[in-house]
Amino acid sequence: MQKIKVAIVGLGNCASSLVQGIEFYKNTYNKTGLITEVIGDYKVGDIEIVAVFDVDKRKVGKDISEAIFSEPNCTKKFSDVPHKNVIVSKGHVLDGVSMSMTDYFLVDDSQETSDVVEILKSSQAEMFVCYLPVGSTKAARFYAECALEAGVGFINAIPEFICSDQEWINKFKEKGLPCAGDDIKSQVGATILHRVITRLIQDRGFKIDNTYQLNIGGNTDFRNMLDERRLESKRISKTQAVVSNLDEGENISTRIGPSDFVSHLKDNKVCYINVKGTQFGDVPFELDLKLSVEDSPNSAGCIVDVIRYMKVALEKGISGSLEGVSAYYFKSPAVQMRENIAKEKL
Numbered sequence: 440m441q442k443i444k445v446a447i448v449g450l451g452n453c454a455s456s457l458v459q460g461i462e463f464y465k466n467t468y469n470k471t472g473l474i475t476e477v478i479g480d481y482k483v484g485d486i487e488i489v490a491v492f493d494v495d496k497r498k499v500g501k502d503i504s505e506a507i508f509s510e511p512n513c514t515k516k517f518s519d520v521p522h523k524n525v526i527v528s529k530g531h532v533l534d535g536v537s538m539s540m541t542d543y544f545l546v547d548d549s550q551e552t553s554d555v556v557e558i559l560k561s562s563q564a565e566m567f568v569c570y571l572p573v574g575s576t577k578a579a580r581f582y583a584e585c586a587l588e589a590g591v592g593f594i595n596a597i598p599e600f601i602c603s604d605q606e607w608i609n610k611f612k613e614k615g616l617p618c619a620g621d622d623i624k625s626q627v628g629a630t631i632l633h634r635v636i637t638r639l640i641q642d643r644g645f646k647i648d649n650t651y652q653l654n655i656g657g658n659t660d661f662r663n664m665l666d667e668r669r670l671e672s673k674r675i676s677k678t679q680a681v682v683s684n685l686d687e688g689e690n691i692s693t694r695i696g697p698s699d700f701v702s703h704l705k706d707n708k709v710c711y712i713n714v715k716g717t718q719f720g721d722v723p724f725e726l727d728l729k730l731s732v733e734d735s736p737n738s739a740g741c742i743v744d745v746i747r748y749m750k751v752a753l754e755k756g757i758s759g760s761l762e763g764v765s766a767y768y769f770k771s772p773a774v775q776m777r778e779n780i781a782k783e784k785l
């Protein structure tokens with residue numbers, strides 16, 4: 440079976456779970472944890488990482504099999520990864536590392552920055568996955584331009600509005616390339632639960648007055664998001680993912696987003712969802728829900744599907760926004776859809 444050649448920028452916890460997952464499912468008949476076993480003709484084990492860019496000196500220059508377990512990555516190890524002969528190249532820092540994160544992301548200016556387009560081409564990558572830290576406004580767009588120049592598809596897992604932006608979609612369409620994004624929705628995470636529960640409440644005739652979703656975690660992503668200035672797009676993305684699924688015209692007060700960094704939680708994310716409103720007879724009701732889940736495998740379980748759908752799109756010559764894929768697997772797609780409609784589109 441032909442491999443799906445994928446490049447990654449940002450070898451953090453999410454990328455670690457993706458790389459581990461490819462190995463995990465390659466050597467087993469165990470399908471536990473997968474949304475889709477086969478897409479097109481492709482299984483998860485058919486994904487091959489061929490190029491990786493990062494800026495942290497503890498990862499740059501190492502083989503990915505080693506770099507994914509380098510600090511500050513802290514997600515659970517669930518698979519051994521043999522030597523891959525894929526060395527992490529130094530990317531372009533730009534705004535990927537904020538002033539408040541220089542003790543977390545250790546950048547060594549003496550390490551030479553690589554030619555991203557050249558490496559994408561020489562590695563024969565077919566698509567580029569963006570896993571940069573939240574707030575990487577310039578860096579995400581820089582790497583998206585590299586994808587266009589190298590002629591590869593683009594998957595944007597972060598809350599920067601690129602694959603949902605018509606100008607960017609047109610750029611990819613003009614080049615005959617597919618794009619999918621923005622901001623990956625976890626398999627069973629805060630967003631999908633909040634969407635489904637609030638939808639259920641409205642479909643069953645209760646009225647929602649207000650709702651909040653608080654999230655805490657101890658990984659680098661949560662540490663980075665302590666800086667409220669970098670958080671704006673994440674709040675917008677997480678809020679619109681829930682609000683877009685509610686009945687229009689209702690005046691519902693919402694507060695949704697990352698809430699604190701608790702280092703000992705590591706990659707364990709804890710989410711609290713609260714919904715208050717009124718039921719039959721105008722009687723009040725309240726719902727409280729807590730989810731505790733390993734954050735990064737939760738996103739990897741979706742990316743392994745997105746990669747395989749993008750491969751099928753490339754084979755079929757489909758370009759521009761992959762609308763069904765983006766609506767099903769991302770918080771901020773070009774077109775928001777209810778889950779059942781997005782699934783049909785897939």
Ligand SMILES: NC(=O)c1ccc[n+]([C@@H]2O[C@H](COP(=O)([O-])OP(=O)(O)OC[C@H]3O[C@@H](n4cnc5c(N)ncnc54)[C@H](O)[C@@H]3O)[C@@H](O)[C@H]2O)c1
Nearest residue numbers: 449450451452453493495530531532535572573597659738
């Ligand atoms: N469930 C999830 O984990 C989930 C869900 C939705 C979105 N996301 C988003 O995915 C992204 C990645 O999450 P993560 O937990 O892997 O983050 P992380 O902080 O563990 O990893 C980010 C990586 O990017 C590298 N980096 C920083 N600037 C760079 C640059 N300019 N060029 C190349 N590399 C650079 C860092 O060194 C680090 O290795 C975040 O934006 C996060 O919000 C994650």
